[in-house]
Amino acid sequence: MGYSLEVYDHNFEEEVLEKSRQTPVIVDFYATWCGPCQMLAPILKQVAQEYDCVVAKVNTDENPYIPQAYGVQGIPDVKIFRDGEVIDGFVGVLPEPELRNLLAKCQIRSDLDDRMDAVKQAMDSGDSEAAESQLLALCEAYPDRPQLFLDAAKFYVAIGEFEKAEARLAEVPASDRQYAPQVEAVRALITFKRQCDRPVGESELDREFSRACCLTVSGNYKEALETFIDLVGRDRGYQNDGARKAAIAIFNLLGNDHPLTQEYRRQLTMALY
Structure with a gap:
């Protein structure tokens, strides 16, 4: 869907501001010595692979001008750009579910979002068989998403399949x-x-x-x-x-x-x- 790239002071306008007029750009201001930055990096890498957006990484040690221009004081500092402007963001490491909620708030969609919409449409139309098939396919495609197993469990509760609901709940890591x-x-x-x-x-x-x-x-x-x-x-x-x-x-x-x-x-x- 999207992709990730390194951005520098000299090409920030082209790679972030101009590109954000076509698709949202998530800018990650980071440093190689920053522990929290390293914790956030794989989460943003996953976002770049799944969502219709660009993740632009700016090393604050090597590129001092842009961080200063945008008031970056603590890192990691993540800013979301659309149409050349910052529309949202956060400082520190945001838990993955909260990050995904933020992306949804900013109307940044993923393939998973589109497929979940199809599940909801099937459920709304009363096609339980199609909804179940699509939900199970999503659980298989995204085994690292506990929320999907919870959604599948709720679906089974709604149709009275309690044993199947419990089986889905058992797949949510207890830890x-x-x-x-x-x-x-x-x-x-x-x-x-x-x-x-x-x-x-x-x-x-x-x-x-x-x-x-x-x-x-x-x-x-x-x-x-x-x-x-x-x-x-x-x-x-x-x-x-x-x-x-x-x-x-x-x-x-x-x-x-x-x-x-x-x-x-x-x-x-x-x-x-």
Whole structure:
């Protein structure tokens, strides 16, 4: 898709500013003695191979003018250029998932993005067989992407194939702690799906809990959270604190930065105290 190259003071305008009018250019200001720079380098190399962009590397020791012109003080300093201007960036080593989120925010796409769009289209059209085939092909093509295995597990939960969902979750490295909350959230989705299909009892609380589980499985997280938090306020001990645990599982599923997580985490705290 893209490529990586070394850029110098004398050709920065041509290789970065002019080229960024055709495709995004990610500029990595680095030095050979910089440990964090060496940690970031293979991640950016992978980005250059997968994304529709250029990764331009500028050695700050050998090229002092351009770093000074762009206010580079600490390294690694990564700046993303489009149409001759800096549109975003970061200093230090950004974890790979956060870097990919940043690229998505900057509308820099990869082959994986295009193929995931095809999966979503198949799912939206109700073609589960095509969606499953495409997801499994992606898991095979990108075995180093835990998020793909999580997406595949969520797909299997949605169609009620719980054993296959657990098998996909087992392929997420246990040592990769950044994905642990999502793994637990998908396992919670399995519980939600089971309790949606088979309510645990006949009481009003049981019916409300089951309804919230169904809302979660269908993706109506807002109403699900409202219902779970209402249950917390009505009976904290219901299902061994199950409503609170269910709300937290949704927060993990959405991520800490999601607006619903931020809004309803406060409401959950109020319901508890």
